[in-house]
Amino acid sequence: GQQVMQIPQYQHVQEGEDFTTYCNSSTTLSNIQWYKQRPGGHPVFLIQLVKSGEVKKQKRLTFQFGEAKKNSSLHITATQTTDVGTYFCAGQGDSNYQLIWGAGTKLIIKP
């Protein structure tokens, strides 16, 4: 079946360092969405990418969708403590109603 692999599982950074998480799909996606889940919270939608090669920015967050629409990345510049949480990608595949979720990357700020 369709799968979305997300790496790394965890990333420990010093505050102020950058963070990147990557997603790769086994099949071409119609769109990909990114969500953030704070500790003890629920996933919150960040952005949706639809076009091949699309790049979108939200302040310190940069989202990319690959040319083949099979991979995506989220890059955070100069992390802050408010960035702590787990970042999930979710791709829309063949089924109209099913998002295929990555396992998430947990961002941990070193004390």
Place this chain on the structure above:
Amino acid sequence: ETGVTQTPRHLVMGMTNKKSLKCEQHLGHNAMYWYKQSAKKPLELMFVYSLEERVENNSVPSRFSPECPNSSHLFLHLHTLQPEDSALYLCASSQDSYNEQFFGPGTRLTVL
């Protein structure tokens, strides 16, 4: 955020109990979802309803039974659960299948 609410927030039940989880969305969305979130696992989609019709059922055991009486409410009826069913159960809604999903706070379920 109060767009999607879930009750109860926490639930402890024995394996022989019957309980129900409730989800309500106040966003006028057409699709509603049940997810299971276990530690160290991706979000698992359980059921999808679109305009009150079930459109996805991802091989979920029959001890989980969904109900969607109208487009604003979604229930998950639980009976004879197993300890491995302990997890966070999340409800979500979206305007349609291609839009972003809005999640409720979840029900933390513990099966003893």
